[in-house]
Amino acid sequence: MIRKTVKDSREALQGVEDGMTFMLGGFGLCGIPENAISELVRLEIKNITCISNNAGVDDFGLGLLLQKHQIKKMISSYVGENDEFERQMLSGELEVELTPQGTLAEKCKAAQSGFPAFYTPAGYGTEVAEGKETREFNGKMHVLEYAYSADFAFVKAWKGDEAGNLIFKGTARNFNPCMCGAAKITVAEVEELLPAGSLDPNEIHIPGIFVQRIFQGKQYEKRIEQRTVRPRN
Amino acid sequence: MIRKTVKDSREALQGVEDGMTFMLGGFGLCGIPENAISELVRLEIKNITCISNNAGVDDFGLGLLLQKHQIKKMISSYVGENDEFERQMLSGELEVELTPQGTLAEKCKAAQSGFPAFYTPAGYGTEVAEGKETREFNGKMHVLEYAYSADFAFVKAWKGDEAGNLIFKGTARNFNPCMCGAAKITVAEVEELLPAGSLDPNEIHIPGIFVQRIFQGKQYEKRIEQRTVRPRN
Amino acid sequence: MLDKIGIARRIAKEVKDGYYVNLGIGIPTLVANFVRDDISVEFQSENGVLGMGPFPFEGEEDADIINAGKQTITTMPGASFFDSATSFGMIRGKHVHLTILGAMEVAENGDIANWKIPGKMVKGMGGAMDLVASADNIIVAMMHTNKAGESKLLKRCTLPLTGVGCVKKIVTNLAVLEIVPKGFKLLERAPGVSIETIKKATEGNLLIQGDIPEMEL
């Protein structure tokens, strides 16, 4: 068994530098790598390019990096719910590349799986396809999209083991599995870190081969963005 | 919940016809849809094109269809261990299309996921790439491969529920998940069919949306091709 | 004339037994409340869940179980969770039978614009471009006119497009319309709404053939 455990977020983020490109898992505030984000804030890493479906809210998630002006460019599918984001974007301080959500997921997955590019119908005929190669298959137009290239992927899982195997919970899965192995170094933080052999090999969502470093995360806030409930009777 | 259960293999295979193209899960004899194969033999369906990584052995798996001369064409990556196969192939009775294993898996996966084609480095510069479009990405040559098109996919899972959700066991997983939803109709047979709600939604390998019919399989032989053991001492 | 609830109620009739359905944010989300309970339907949310149920009871919210609108939800028996790539594989692979979403503009050729207004803060397209490019059966839920009273059913979209030639049906506060090669074919009128009213509110080519019934709700 190849051991991937590191002590904490400090050790896990060794090697991050100004100007790097990071993938960050999560959808909204669900399943985001809270510990890795905190450590990026602490390290004051600057000029980051972030590949992340969303940009957090003003005071949580990637919003924490925006507050400190650490992000140079966001690559996302949806960036609402964030006033500071809007301010920096309108002032030209923050560069934004909007990508259809399925395309974003697949550009990560392609990097993971060694596919250089893929054809998708998403965005054909829209400004997203401007300047991109297009091609007809089975009577339908497709856009050629390329795999992402990133320095670190920061993902968050529910359970993990020393071998780097990961299991996600509910919709906190989202982009996290797609980003594992899609960057030079994948750092996974987990709610529960277990000895190798604790997880059923049938139930593993992401085999440890896609993960270089894993650590036990701390103090998860797991903030709810839209608390919707129904009456009891 | 959309119910996918059918009574047995007879009901599950309704609509199969001579000349159709089928995908069949399994690697060697591991994880093959034994009940579906038996039913195809019973129905005496002829001129079948089979997309399956292997062709079984003389008296088991797809070998049973070969014995009855039901297969017109095999699309596989490896077809050893089968004398009848060799006889029919050398006599010109059986057409064979050999495809690299990873390409075969991905041509199924592409059909499942609505990708018309993909670029892979596998087979570049070999006879597999003859007549195919090639292209360089990042200094490396790739071959353009197209998604398969099939009438039925026959897969075998370990556990399944009424909603068509599937869980596979061990390496009996292999090509089965890749073929789900990759044909017009996907028929899953399972060792254990459970009521909806019995499976943890986190542990499902294939969501029921990729399966049209599911049934409780019978009398699994699960033959071992190479029984290798070590001494106890 | 329908309100938002009425639009959702009318669209619910388009949901058939055995359908997997993706509901966009806004009016589409309401549709789930009005689907007949004698048919089997599963709701997919593109962030990675199939078999969505109602909102949780208070105190039972789980931060790890949300829909694409980031709302806390529950799941029904037979539900499953999956990653985002698999989720869009379901959509792109046409395993989802019906997509219902809102729009700012729809054109008579089926083009749709619903993600960007030049000069305003752009929030992004989320999964909308994947959904409209992939689905065979797309129903748009929207008001027939904007707040200024201008038609949202146009000859050509003026806003940046989300997808081209993809919308099949539109349900508005005034009417049900189908996109056909020559334009918007009027299928039904909202209760109490005249053909004249619909004509005035529709900038694109409106096709009126025979009697146009009032919709049943």
Add this chain to the structure above:
Amino acid sequence: MLDKIGIARRIAKEVKDGYYVNLGIGIPTLVANFVRDDISVEFQSENGVLGMGPFPFEGEEDADIINAGKQTITTMPGASFFDSATSFGMIRGKHVHLTILGAMEVAENGDIANWKIPGKMVKGMGGAMDLVASADNIIVAMMHTNKAGESKLLKRCTLPLTGVGCVKKIVTNLAVLEIVPKGFKLLERAPGVSIETIKKATEGNLLIQGDIPEMEL
């Protein structure tokens, strides 16, 4: 001169701490037996398992747990199972660090032929074409000559290719060789084998620079 066990033993020294390794059928499978036990290595089998262990004890065979050679196996703590597309994603995505496989012919430009002999029954390439096209680090394990005594290290392959320009290193019963731009660079001699013997058995361009040590096993 080495036997098959000896070749496997020498190749085992190429397996480094932290490597994920894919072993082909035949001699490569034997390599697992000789890897130092003070380093951490995981074996991948392309049919869908990572963390393969030894063969099971008699009576503990599980038909659902096999390797790519269709042999019954066990798994080690930390193992995982996955589907074939994911498996080749690991390989194509260069997450597997080392691939060891057999060959019928290797050419001095790194071409490899190991799947087809014209006129003979073709069994198929299995996963070999994916492996050789994807891996950065490919070691070939084979006899230096065929049964007729003809060299298998050639100027150009004569058999249909499995992959082009992909082999990095070759370990035979006679020598360890590296593929460099000008041909086969001789690195080590098998115990008791002379340079002259290697020269005679090598049809492709053989580069001999300085002293060539005997291999340590």
